[in-house]
Amino acid sequence: xxxxTQTQPGMFVQEKEAVTLDCTYDTSDPSYGLFWYKQPSxxxxxxxxxxxxxxxxxxxxxxYSLNFQKARKSANLVISASQLGDSAMYFCAMRETNTGxxxxxxxxxxxxVIP
Amino acid sequence: EADxxxxxxxxxxxxxxxxxxxxxxxxxxxxxYWYQQDPGMELHLIHYSYGVxxxxxxxxxxxxxxxxxxxxxxxxxxxSARPSHTSQYLCASSESVPGTGDTGELFFGEGSRLTVL
Numbered sequence: 001x002x003x004x005t006q007t008q009p010g011m012f013v014q015e016k017e018a019v020t021l022d023c024t025y026d027t028s029d030p031s032y033g034l035f036w037y038k039q040p041s042x043x044x045x046x047x048x049x050x051x052x053x054x055x056x057x058x059x060x061x062x063x064y065s066l067n068f069q070k071a072r073k074s075a076n077l078v079i080s081a082s083q084l085g086d087s088a089m090y091f092c093a094m095r096e097t098n099t100g101x102x103x104x105x106x107x108x109x110x111x112x113v114i115p
Numbered sequence: 116e117a118d119x120x121x122x123x124x125x126x127x128x129x130x131x132x133x134x135x136x137x138x139x140x141x142x143x144x145x146x147x148y149w150y151q152q153d154p155g156m157e158l159h160l161i162h163y164s165y166g167v168x169x170x171x172x173x174x175x176x177x178x179x180x181x182x183x184x185x186x187x188x189x190x191x192x193x194x195s196a197r198p199s200h201t202s203q204y205l206c207a208s209s210e211s212v213p214g215t216g217d218t219g220e221l222f223f224g225e226g227s228r229l230t231v232l
Contacts, residue, residue: 031217033217033218035220035221037221037223042225043203043205043225043226043228044223044224044225044226045205045207045221045223046223047220047221047222047223052217089155091157091158093221095217095218097217100165101146101217102160103160103221105157105158106157107156107157108155108156108157110155
């Protein structure tokens with residue numbers, strides 16, 4: 001079974017609008033971490049935001065926020081006020097403590113911001 | 116800003132050649148990783164190391180080998196490259212979070228894009 005599922009291969013958003021990128025995860029480990037990374041066409045992976053399984057509040061980092069719904073096992077990324085530079089691949093990842101802190105990545109969502 | 120470096124960024128070689136992809140980090144992180152990624156696709160873990168003289172194979176079978184003789188250095192070697200090895204290789208590092216048993220976020224290098232003709 002997939003540990004991380006990203007069901008949106010591609011998304012489009014108008015500049016200055018908000019967009020939500022979906023991510024669901026599968027784990028029986030009570031202790032885990034959820035991460036979002038951005039990968040521009042240049043290829044590097046840029047860390048965006050982190051949510052711990054015990055965190056009560058949703059994580060926020062500037063224009064990025066993580067909508068953490070633990071019971072649904074979802075960790076959607078919300079980007080507010082989209083900019084042209086946000087066009088990239090976005091990967092959701094999970095780190096499980098009980099499997100030796102292994103990281104699992106989703107298949108990614110390609111986001112295109114339209115002027 | 117993360118201090119993790121990969122060389123070469125781009126490499127085009129012929130079949131049968133031996134290659135080494137270099138990865139170095141200056142953050143003193145104990146954990147290092149190699150991921151393989153085809154264009155627009157997910158990342159697959161091929162090797163990882165949780166400290167000096169410790170290396171493990173990842174989920175994706177790979178003909179490459181790695182070594183961890185120094186904390187900061189984690190090179191990946193292909194003894195005989197083939198066209199099926201054409202891919203992007205991403206090196207990453209992370210550190211243990213004191214007192215928690217957890218690992219912090221992965222810091223990635225810029226990647227090495229390998230093309231084997």
